[in-house]
Amino acid sequence: MxxxxxxxxxxxxxxxxxxxxxxxxxxxxxxxxxxxxxxxxxxxxxxxxxxxxxxxxxxxxxxxxxxxxxNGAARALSSNRTGAIGAIFPALALGDFARAIDAMQDALAERNFLLLLARSQYDADLEFNLARKMVERGVDGLVLVGKTRTEGYEQFLSKAEIPYVNTFVYDDTAKRPCIGPDNAQAMESLVDYLVSLGHKRFGMIAQTTRNNDRAAARREGVRTALARHGLAIPPESIVEGQWSIEEGRMLFRRIVKADPLPTALICGNSLLAVGAVLEASELGIEIPKKMSIVGYDDIELMAELPVPITTVRVASDEVGRVAARTIADLVDRKPHIAGERIPSEIIIRASTGKPRED
Amino acid sequence: MxxxxxxxxxxxxxxxxxxxxxxxxxxxxxxxxxxxxxxxxxxxxxxxxxxxxxxxxxxxxxxxxxxxxxNGAARALSSNRTGAIGAIFPALALGDFARAIDAMQDALAERNFLLLLARSQYDADLEFNLARKMVERGVDGLVLVGKTRTEGYEQFLSKAEIPYVNTFVYDDTAKRPCIGPDNAQAMESLVDYLVSLGHKRFGMIAQTTRNNDRAAARREGVRTALARHGLAIPPESIVEGQWSIEEGRMLFRRIVKADPLPTALICGNSLLAVGAVLEASELGIEIPKKMSIVGYDDIELMAELPVPITTVRVASDEVGRVAARTIADLVDRKPHIAGERIPSEIIIRASTGKPRED
DNA sequence: CTGAAAGCGCTTACAG
DNA sequence: CTGAAAGCGCTTACAG
Incomplete structure (x- = not known):
């Protein structure tokens, strides 16, 4: 027939x-x-x-x-829903982000969403591009890092009518839910702690603030807290890097050129702190006797080094979990939180102590 | 009107x-x-x-x-193409994988594919599940790690008619392209090197081989090479862990209970090696004078520790790049390679030397 | 080079 | 609770 x-x-x-x-x-x-x-x-x-x-x-x-x-495409076309949440992170392997990603994937799976990840390398253009591609390909919502973006990017997001949340920042005045620690506040506490030990001369190996409002906030937090105590870091004791042990080492060698030497050194992230501590030991500078060193973001290594490093630990898995819940609520049009301040705490280890007397 | x-x-x-x-x-x-x-x-x-x-x-x-x-869904529905490649990795933050992922995302972007990532935590069921979800949601191809999977999983993949490649393994007899190092061969070379230094008593902190055919191959490589030299590791000198510094430390404490002590210790991955070296220094066991220690997978930290660690470095970025190219070729129905053996090399550092004389 | 129209494989008001 | 049918927003032979 x-x-x-x-x-x-x-x-x-x-x-x-x-x-x-x-x-x-x-x-x-x-x-x-x-x-x-x-x-x-x-x-x-x-x-x-x-x-x-x-x-x-x-x-x-x-x-x-x-x-x-x-067929997911057919389903998405007729239901106007893809069941996927896109997340764009600067890097996937850094401590904080890695923990958040793990927790987020599991939390989203429970809500029946598939998490799709991409990494933007702290490159604003690449991030915008990835966001476009994700939206075009079809995601129901987006999880982003930070809250600062170009106007074009913002416009794109609102024009696409795609729900999204900002993570690793907290700001209760923002239009979109922010889920993260209070970066400035965390650093202020850290400075207060060092000042309480008696430190007055500070140095800083800062993380570059380019395309990174979290790092900028943390740096500002350091400045604010020091100012509150009538202190400031002299220009020659501030250097800037990204996030590697090697850089931490190299920048530490710049720091030790200052005279007088800072008694306390604040590092912008975990790897810079690790590099600084390792280089100090190689240079025979005893930590914390000669100098206290602190970092930000707690990775396993910091606790395991010969001199364990004092740092700020953010409940990053909680960032991931709350972000997952919030974006799922937004997509499902359920009541959702306006943002959440995720706690952070100072983990005191052997790399900090009273300043040397000289 | x-x-x-x-x-x-x-x-x-x-x-x-x-x-x-x-x-x-x-x-x-x-x-x-x-x-x-x-x-x-x-x-x-x-x-x-x-x-x-x-x-x-x-x-x-x-x-x-x-x-x-x-609208990506509409486009996918009518063109039968989504423009996305899914990749499922056991973990996203481990050295080898992280490097491969970075290279892969960039290489796929050049071919106009969006990379969608998920992590399976070395959990076979979770991986199968994620693969299902990705296929259902719509990806044109899949990048997987390893070549061993259950029959059901294999059947699903072929039934779904989805192209995929296996990474971090090499096997020219496999039905699908395998792109990775020869894991067994890499370890054989490492053993040969240690034997050439004069070592005869070996210990091993192995990575668990559960759901991990790469680790199994590496372990087999060690066994083969030792056998070739008429050697073997006594049972009390083999312990097994996953991938953390803490575990490396703990397992090292088990290793040092053996009498006589091994003169050379092979660690299944970078973090286990780091833990072993750190614990050795804490126990006052001089490396490499008392014991040589080697790892697998080269992460920055291994070069930066007080005693830099000899290890196997795989060109993981090349794994990512070739995998990207191959899956893109498969999806585009272009001629594609049948697989590629990615080179690996031994990076000799200060943690290895001649055996102690006792 | 360009257009009219069918069709991709689902979901979802609507009616019963 | 169930079915008939329209429609989601594109792509792509086909014809000119």
Whole structure:
């Protein structure tokens, strides 16, 4: 019956049975074999509770037997929902981010979202680009880091009407939910702690603040707290790097050129602190006897070095969990929080102590 | 003209001008404003070279002005292509994987694919699940780690007709392209090197081989090479862990209970090696004078410790780059390689030397 | 080079 | 609880 086949192909295929040579495929085949409408199959898959027990079982059997996997594109096109959340992080392997990502993926899975990750390398253009691609490809929401972006980027996000949250920053005046520590406050506490030990001469190996409002806030926090105590870091005792041990070492060699030497050195992140401590030991500068050193972000290594390093620990897994919950709520149009200040604490280890007397 | 509106809505909307209150939106609106067909707009976006200069410019202006972003779901549904490659890694922050991921994302972007990442925590069920979700959501291809999977998983992949590559393993007999180092061979070389220094008593802090055929191959490589030299590791000198400094420390304490002490200790990965070296220094065991220690996978830290650690360095960025190229070729139905053996080398540092004489 | 129109595989009001 | 059918927003033979 070639003529019949033609017609099947040309008009909408309405046959219930699939005896022809053209396999139906997909949901329609499932419906045909189960002897139900495509609507019913769809309901069984998406809202099984709305379907009678008998039909549900029949359809589920056929689905299993055929190994049918719904076509996500078709589903997304008709439901206007992809089930995916995109997240763009500056880096995936840095301590804080890695912990947040792990927690976020699990939390999103519980809400039945798939997490799609990309890394932007602290490159604003690349981030914008990735966001465009993700939106274009189809994500229901976005998890971003920081709250500072170009106007074009902001406009794009609002024009695309895509929900998003800002992470690793906290700001209760922001338009979008911010979920993160109070970066400035965390550093102020750290400075207060050092001042309470008696330190007056500070140095800093800062993390570059380019495309990084968290680092900028932390730097500002240091400045504020010192000013509150009537202190300041002399220009020659501030250097700037990114995030590697090697850099920490190199910059530490610059720091020790200052005379008088700072008694306390604040490092902008964990790797810079590790580098500084390792270089100090190589130079025979005893830590903390000659100098106290602190970092930011707690990675395992900091606790394991011969001189464990005092640092700020952010509950990054909580950042990930709350971000997941919030973006899922936004997408599901459920009530959601306006933001959350994630706690951070100072982990005191052996790299800090009273200043030397000289 | 409410009746007109009704009709616009009920029948297919064919009006060229968009004066009604219902905005057209999307590609159709672009077409209407530019005064061309939707086919032309689609061509301008996807294959601009097939469209005349004049029309192309006109359409591009409208696209820019409207800020139109194509709907990925619709595009995927009609073109049967999503433009995304999914990658599932056991972890995203481990040295080798992190480097591969970075290189892969960039290489895929050049081929106009978006990389979507997920991490499986060395959990076979979770990985299968993530693969299902990715396929269901829509990816054109998959990058996986290792070559061992359950039959169900294999069947799913072939049934879904989704191209994929295996990474961090090399096997020229495998059905799918394998792109990675020869794990066994790498370890054999490392053992040969240690033997050439004169070592005869070995210990091992192995990485668990559960859901990890790379670790299994490396362990087998150690066994093979030792056997070739008529050597073997006594059971009490083999312990097993995952990948943390803390574990490396703890397991090292088990290793040093053996009598006689091994003169050379092989660690299954970088963090275990770091832990071992740090613990040795804490126990006052001089490295390499009392014991040589080696690791696998070269992370920055290994070069920066007081005693830099000899290890195997895999060109992981090359793994990422070649994997990207291969999966893109597969998806684009271009000629592709059958696999590639990625080079690895032994990086000799201060943690290895001649065995002690006792 | 360009357009008219079918169709990709689902979901979802709507009606019963 | 279930089904018939429209429609989601693109791409792509096909025809000119």
């Amino acid at each position: 070639p003529a019949g086949d033609r017609e099947l192909k040309a008009t909408k295929n309405r046959s219930i049975k699939t005896d022809g040579e053209k396999p139906l495929g997909g949901l329609r085949q499932v419906a045909a074999i189960a002897g139900v409408s495509t609507a019913t199959v769809s309901r069984v898959v998406n809202r099984p509770e709305t379907v009678s027990e008998a039909l549900r079982k029949r359809v589920e059997m056929v689905v299993d037997q055929l190994g049918w996997i719904p | 409410p009746a007109g509106d009704r009709e616009l809505k009920a029948t297919k909307n064919r009006s060229i001008k968009t004066d009604g209150e219902k905005p057209l939106g999307g590609l159709r609106q672009v077409a209407a404003i530019a005064g061309v067909s939707t086919a032309t707009v689609s061509r301008v976006v996807n294959r601009p070279e097939t469209v005349s200069e004049a029309l192309r410019k006109r359409v591009e202006m409208v696209v820019d002005q409207l800020g139109w972003i194509p």
